[in-house]
Amino acid sequence: MESRADVTRGHLLADALEIARSLERLDLGAAVAERLAEAGVPGSTGGPVDLVGVGKAAPELVRAARRALRARVGRVLTIAEAPGEGVVVGDHPRPGTRSLAAGARLLDFLEAGSASALTLFLVSGGASSLAVAPVAPVAVEDLAALFDAATARGVDVVALNRLRAAVSWLGGGAVLERVRTAASLALVLVDVVVGGAPWVASALTYDYRPDDAEVAELLEAVGLTGSPLAARVREAAATRRAALGPPGGHANLVLLEPGDWRAAAHEAARRLGYDVVDLGSALGVSPERLVAAVAGALERPSDRPVCVLGVGETTPELGDAPGRGGRCQEWCALVAPVLARARGPALALGFASDGRDHERGVGGAWSDDTTVARARSRGLDLAGALARHDTHELHAALGQLLEGGHTGWNLCDLYLVVAGPSTPSAQKSPPT
Incomplete structure (x- = not known):
């Protein structure tokens, strides 16, 4: 597919969801039959x-x-x-x-x-x-x-x-x-x-x-x-x-294994016209380290849309009395300030392969370069929610939760950021 130079936030969310749905391209039945034959x-x-x-x-x-x-x-x-x-x-x-x-x-x-x-x-x-x-x-x-x-x-x-x-x-x-x-x-x-x-x-x-x-x-x-x-x-x-x-x-x-989903997601992003920065399928790190990796990738000048992705499970330190949320919800809230500093429209998405990001009925969440401003305008305390590990209500108030349910899979979580071109010459129209 031709690379989009006029990527909007609507495009980004649709693309991120399509990349996450690459999980559906994996064939469990074929894998079982092949291993039994092996x-x-x-x-x-x-x-x-x-x-x-x-x-x-x-x-x-x-x-x-x-x-x-x-x-x-x-x-x-x-x-x-x-x-x-x-x-x-x-x-x-x-x-x-x-x-x-x-x-x-x-x-x-x-x-x-x-x-x-x-x-x-x-x-x-x-x-x-x-x-x-x-x-x-x-x-x-x-x-x-x-x-x-x-x-x-x-x-x-x-x-x-x-x-x-x-x-x-x-x-x-x-x-x-x-x-x-x-x-x-x-x-x-x-x-x-x-x-x-x-x-x-x-x-x-x-x-x-x-x-x-x-x-x-x-x-x-x-x-x-x-x-x-x-x-x-x-x-x-x-x-x-x-x-x-x-x-x-x-x-x-x-x-x-998680690498199979990562490979499918990588191919889906490439097919949509993104330059892919692949963080691999062994993201057993703190959410802060994952945010730092994403920030570094987004700082690179690019005249094409960029997708930063990886599969794994972050390891937040929740303390003794965490609030409501999940790994994907927390990461999407944590990365929001980085997205706010992006040169153009940018969106993060986290989705649990089993369809449950700790909270029942919630598969994950998303955030974008407007999340910080929207939270502030509604009187929502983003920093406080993160400090309490209580991001569920924040995402719910901002309409950023992803519906979940049993998927029949369990291959960790997908974390991704999609962003428009970052070089001035490639930004043909303002974000909408």
Whole structure:
């Protein structure tokens, strides 16, 4: 497409939404079929296969596996966040009593007798909370407290998932000891930008047995050193280590990962006529660092529209009493002053691939070079909302929320900025 020299804010929002919708171009069913073929699991011949789907995208993954395996499908267990036929619902993002019940269902399912020769795990993000089986003396309330401590400090999800796995009869490969079929295979939809597939679902099907020193390091990272909870975590981790046998034969394959969405978004932006500044698919950084990267990219003179994009999950330090909002909402508010200083029209958008930016019904948000002025004219305190980590109402008042809902995906968040040409000769008309 020809590059637009007269980009307006209306164009920018439409383009940003189209770039975000590049997620819909990914084919989950094809990915499942390809990985099964790669693993030597044909859909037309062979014995029955038990399916275990766990995570936000579990229903979609199970449906894709059913289509690929057809008559070979044996027993099926689906654990997810959204209710549906045959779905065991767990709690998310903080584990609760439903998560305990889901964890017990998973262990019972695996330990029951089966005529199948293979157990196929279909794993996606969110499983760490949706199904839990903590090692005593750690309780489900303790797991919720670990989540709260990690989010308060802005600790990345890998550190949190390592702690979760250290005290779990599911995570860190512990669940594989309950498998009764002759073989097991996991297909993993990756939502972890630092560390990748092994840390999805707290290393559900990957072996992980941290020693005392590593557990102590993790507890320090979340600010719990010396607490009663830390003592329970250390005891549970030691109990788990002593109880686990040697790792058995098991295979893991990656289905799709954040880089696949990034590549699709990059191509969509290029097709729309943008010069693309690609920040990659490992944005496990503070939102402030991401804003700085965007600011640097926008300072470069360009006679063409520019799109700065990346995929990942920012790590804001929320403190003990954050308000309402989500990663995408907070980032869009934080980048607004940078957009206000842009040489021409500029717009930021953040969207969660699973369709939920923490708040139900909200998929993300946007902001543009007028956000700061519009907030001021309405008496809205942008700086105060950011300080309180309470940006939801600000975006709602400015009409900057993006509608959300279950998407069937979980490939992190897309962060992007689209801007008109920044060189004077290219700015043919004023922004409208």
